[in-house]
Amino acid sequence: xxxxxxxxxxxxxxxxxxxxLMQHDMETGLRxxxxxxxxPAWFITEVKAQHQGRTVLEAQYGQSISKNPYLLFxxxxxxxxxxxxxxxxxxxxxxxxxxxxxxx
Amino acid sequence: MTNRTGxxxxxxxxxxxxxxxxxxxxxxxxxxxxxxxxxKAFAEWNKTAFSSKSMDEALAALGVTTPESSEAIxxxxxxxxxxxxxxxxxxxxxxxxxxxxxxxxxxNPNVLAANFTFPQGTEGMVTTRVKxxxxxxxxxxxKADGKFYRVAREVKVTAGGCGG
Numbered sequence: 001x002x003x004x005x006x007x008x009x010x011x012x013x014x015x016x017x018x019x020x021l022m023q024h025d026m027e028t029g030l031r032x033x034x035x036x037x038x039x040p041a042w043f044i045t046e047v048k049a050q051h052q053g054r055t056v057l058e059a060q061y062g063q064s065i066s067k068n069p070y071l072l073f074x075x076x077x078x079x080x081x082x083x084x085x086x087x088x089x090x091x092x093x094x095x096x097x098x099x100x101x102x103x104x
Numbered sequence: 105m106t107n108r109t110g111x112x113x114x115x116x117x118x119x120x121x122x123x124x125x126x127x128x129x130x131x132x133x134x135x136x137x138x139x140x141x142x143x144k145a146f147a148e149w150n151k152t153a154f155s156s157k158s159m160d161e162a163l164a165a166l167g168v169t170t171p172e173s174s175e176a177i178x179x180x181x182x183x184x185x186x187x188x189x190x191x192x193x194x195x196x197x198x199x200x201x202x203x204x205x206x207x208x209x210x211x212n213p214n215v216l217a218a219n220f221t222f223p224q225g226t227e228g229m230v231t232t233r234v235k236x237x238x239x240x241x242x243x244x245x246x247k248a249d250g251k252f253y254r255v256a257r258e259v260k261v262t263a264g265g266c267g268g
Binding site: 070 | 149150154189190191192194209212213214215216217218219220221222223225226227229230231232233234235236
């Protein structure tokens with residue numbers, strides 16, 4: 001289990017804007033410790049966002065995505081109080097799922 | 105411990121393959137390791153694309169040949185990034201029916217940063233943050249209605265993103 005995500009979803013004029021801040025080290029596998037040993041690659045590979053059970057965005061990440069990845073996207077529809085669920089999987093098989101209610 | 109030496113051995117192999125065989129050698133190596141899995145489900149993480157070391161390799165792995173340059177895609181990146189570890193990237197497409205947006209950094213060790221898939225009803229826009237090791241071009245690749253479009257912008261990096 002990774003650390004919790006921060007998710008903000010707000011609907012305006014029939015479009016829901018979702019902002020997600022994931023907490024993850026996103027190690028590239030290229031960085032070296034002070035003693036020269038390579039820090040193994042450890043990063044989020046897949047992200048999926050759902051609204052009321054329907055997938056609204058799917059993403060695949062590589063090592064070039066920054067630490068604690070930020071994501072913003074918009075989908076049509078959504079009503080105040082409905083749930084937006086975001087989940088990620090990293091290259092070590094760890095996963096995390098969080099949800100937020102859509103605000104006005 | 106055995107695990108670690110095993111992994112190092114693979115890394116060495118990979119490095120050798122890169123040096124000597126170039127693209128073909130790398131593909132063969134991935135094939136041998138069982139990492140190349142053609143015909144896998146669409147949503148599967150595209151190992152080949154994300155391991156690409158050059159723009160051409162990445163485009164080939166994504167199935168793109170010659171993307172059209174398009175004014176209809178707006179790529180927003182800073183002109184100068186003081187911190188290469190966190191470079192905000194926003195892609196907004198005014199082309200309708202966007203199916204996919206990919207973000208690439210041409211001089212990063214792994215060129216492909218992210219690949220977003222848009223179901224119907226999701227707007228053709230996305231904001232993310234990428235790492236940049238050095239001054240390079242950020243490329244946005246948009247797939248809409250089966251066609252590929254591309255737009256590139258240079259970002260000057262004054263401090264590298266790979267040192268952490």
